[in-house]
Amino acid sequence: MKNCTTYIKPKQVKRKWYIVDATDMRLGRLASAVAYLLIGKHKPEWQPNIDVGDHVIVVNAEKVVLTGEKLVQKFHYRHSGYPGNLWAYNYKWMLQNRPEQAIILAVERMLPKNRLGRKMIKKLRVYRGPVHPHQAQQPIPIDIRKLEKTMRVNDAVGGDK
DSSP states (O other), X not given: OOOOOOOOOGGGOOOOEEEEEOTTOBHHHHHHHHHHHHHTTTSTTOOTTSOOOOEEEEEOGGGOBOOTTHHHHOEEEEEOSSTTOEEEEEHHHHHHHOHHHHHHHHHHTTSOSSXXXXXXXXXXXXXXXXXXXXXXXXXXXXXXXXXXXXXXXXXXXXXXX
């Protein structure tokens, strides 16, 4: 019997829709799990050069949590390109006024920094409250806390004995 690698074509990818509730979730842990789903690493047919990830809907973005002093010490910077136009927003302001943007930025920074990553981020939808307009896609509710356990590889490598 021959060992051979099966390569999947982009048109053969079957995409699912997942819905994630961000209530009382830490921003970083939520973002890493959502990036994991967007990249498609939970699928056996994952390949680094093909977008095999699924669509993800994040609801209740206003209820996401930052631990420690990150609310006042962590900043998001934006610059228009003109001198003197550097804007700095702390995350306390961002979570009050633009919680969707805080989650999108966290997830986007965990995706590949190339055209494939730009394609993956388009499959993310974030909503402030529990209501979203994607009922027709029949999204599957997923518990991020259970997904985090499958993402860890410490036990397989020999860490945490």
